[in-house]
Amino acid sequence: MLRNGLEPWHLLIVALVVIMVFGSKKLPDMARSLGKSARILKSEAKAMKAEAASPDPAAPGHS
Template structure:
């Protein structure tokens, strides 16, 4: 059924669908934003690797870090204020 899984004409159809869906004006902006996001992700990953914090707990042992995060999260949720304005009837 899927002997020839991905052929050049499949890519052409996908490209045409993207052009039709997003339009020729939005495609360069979308590609630029995607490239910028990828560069940011790459630089952040390199910074984490340089710091040596990949996969390590922030405060040494896992038990201490998890209890401190829980306390901080509880404090933050108490200070959340609902600032939605009432919807006026039309």
């Protein structure tokens, strides 16, 4: 079905559709909120990884 993959003109069409649907005035706000969400997700993932790496001394089974 997608033999040639994603061509540059596909991205242009998607960008035009997004601009038509959401409007050019809302796009910067949407991009800003998406960036904030990505930063929050990244920091939460880093915190979970750090929490999993350091053993909890109060956990049962630890001496």
